[in-house]
Amino acid sequence: MNFTVSHKDGSARTGRLALSSGTLHTPVFMPVGTMGAVKAMSPRELREVGAEIILCNTYHLYLRPGEDTIAEAGGLHEFIRWDGPILTDSGGFQVYSLSPLRKIGQDGVTFKSHTDGSTHFIGPRESMRIQRALGADIAMAFDECTPYPSSYEYTLKSLELTTKWAEICLRAATKPQTLFAIVQGGVYKDLRLQSAAQLRDLNFGGYAVGGVSVGEPKEIMHEIIGYMASELPDDKPRYLMGVGFPEDILAAVEAGFDMFDCVIPTRTARHGTLLTTHGRVAIRNSQFRRDHTPLDPECGCYTCRNFTRSYLNHLFRAREILGIRLNTIHNLYFYLDFMKKIRAAIEQDRFNSFKKDWLSEYRGI
Structure with missing residues (x-):
């Protein structure tokens, strides 16, 4: 090592x-x-x-x-x-x-x-x-x-x-x-x-x-x-x-x-809670049934690039395995991209401002 x-x-x-x-x-x-x-x-x-x-x-x-x-x-x-x-x-x-x-x-x-x-x-x-x-x-x-x-x-x-x-x-x-x-x-x-x-x-x-x-x-x-x-x-x-x-x-x-x-990103994914730059989304809720927008427009993961909140809501409510997989892909990508952004902020001597700005957008879970 x-x-x-x-x-x-x-x-x-x-x-x-x-x-x-x-x-x-x-x-x-x-x-x-x-x-x-x-x-x-x-x-x-x-x-x-x-x-x-x-x-x-x-x-x-x-x-x-x-x-x-x-x-x-x-x-x-x-x-x-x-x-x-x-x-x-x-x-x-x-x-x-x-x-x-x-x-x-x-x-x-x-x-x-x-x-x-x-x-x-x-x-x-x-x-x-x-x-x-x-x-x-x-x-x-x-x-x-x-x-x-x-x-x-x-x-x-x-x-x-x-x-x-x-x-x-x-x-x-x-x-x-x-x-x-x-x-x-x-x-x-x-x-x-x-x-x-x-x-x-x-x-x-x-x-x-x-x-x-x-x-x-x-x-x-x-x-x-x-x-x-x-x-x-x-x-x-x-x-x-x-x-x-x-x-x-x-x-x-x-x-x-x-x-x-x-285990938070994978566990919450299985229970229908998805993490976004603006806080959590309980994708199982009925409000997303006809929401044909991406889960997180700012996210570059496979799930957000290809599927809508409506479809993710349908998969979860129908208990389709694909729903859990797409949720998990997103949550893990969110976490790992979050760490990448943290590293970039430190390298650029702006960690404190990054932390403040990030928390102001994120409502927490």
Whole structure:
């Protein structure tokens, strides 16, 4: 891995992240391909909308189809036929969010599968073994995602466990896979700073901030975003995990973060909510039944260039699969074009004015 910062406008920055499977231009948004597929999208379509990297899920791929099956196919790139970079998360968040009966120990987590109730164990060594078999370009250190709300005492113990596991993951990491650490600490600033300091000393390839957007008020999330980026190494990529509303991405870019992922564009597409430069459009609503205009006249995606709001409304109400596909194409294009515009604004030293103008047009979702 090679990361270079190419330009700064305040704390906002652009850069290039060269990985074994390709080069990313940061700030970058990573579409989420939970089980080895970005929902409703083929790899070719992902390239057409501008995706440079996708995120896949260690927990889900471990359960189905299993890392051995993927390894036999030649790794995740060959299995899903995606020739660009891939990041795999560690599975820590899914163990937290999908397995309420989990039991956390010093060596890892025993949990029941959300698919069939079978019992499994994943710790830092197991997570690294699975991610090594998957063969992603970037692997994430196994962490405990601290729930919200949590007491100070619990959060401190959780942080210490995350640091211990990070050390184990680092010893187990193998090239050319790059390992990112995950800063935890809940809503407590001193614990966040402690976690960042401990992980900086271990010299990971990149640094992520986890445990945000897990139920805490948005103002607290923005407070964490505001002070955390500067606590992470300037010469390493900074990844804000699971944060993906456009207005939140703008705040995070302003603070100095480089990488983002979220299911928002694909999930909202499946539910009939489309994102445009002037805010959201609930395409399922009857007001669009006879609206024969493009979804977003300012958008260059395949959907907006070829179909009307009326047709998209019809497809959604008729429950046609094509409707979900066209919605997803648009939402992902919107996000990836949004990141392209952010990069251009930073390079031209006009990020603050871009942010202000963009938010004034966009009503949010």
